[in-house]
Amino acid sequence: MSWLLKSSIGKKLIMSVTGIALILFLLFHAAMNVTAVFSEDAYNTICSLLGANWYAVAGTIALGALVAIHFIYALILTLQNRKARGNDSYAVNVRPKNVEWASQNMFVLGVIVIGFMFLHFSQFWYKMMFVELMGHHEVALGGAVVSPQDGAAFIKYYFSQTWVVIAYLVWYVALWFHLSHGFWSAIQTIGWNNTIWMNRWKVIGQVVATVICLAFAFVTIYFYARHYFCLGA
Incomplete structure (x- = not known):
């Protein structure tokens, strides 16, 4: 078991398994968000189920x-x-042939993704699940008072602000590069690959x-456009 925590391949395997699990969560989260476009009531029902319940x-x-x-x-x-490269880490960074840009910048992309997660948590999780856990049933949102289970109200409020929309779209771009490389890299590390399947x-x-x-981008742009072109609906 110690090899899993100490060896390079063990660490990469842990990263791969956790990465795949996070991708599955993002698929669920994306599907959940799209629900808000077609039925705000259905979206709020999901938010209620995912509120301050133990599970x-x-x-x-x-x-x-x-x-x-x-x-x-x-x-x-x-x-x-970087330690293994030693002095080479200070050399001019020329991307080798057939090496993807995302592959060389996965850590930076990951930092960007996690950085924006704090913004997302402060706008949604903190004012929804956390507020409920503290025993409150109302929360201030843009001059109004709403239920922490009214997820549609949070989406409509935050995605009506231009700077928020731009920030999230930048986040989605970084997330795309991170996921597009991370997915197949994780599969390769786990060993589910060969010359045909790679x-x-x-x-x-x-x-x-x-x-x-x-x-994610569709939901963000949809509510932004609806706010400005449908009289703030």
């Missing part, structure tokens, strides 16, 4: 642990790689990343 709290803790483990091991591997996994990774990020 939702347990899931949130597990999700936080996955993110923390994924980031910590990414940081460890990045520092180890290119297929790369395509599947790009499709999965595109579906997730387009779904």
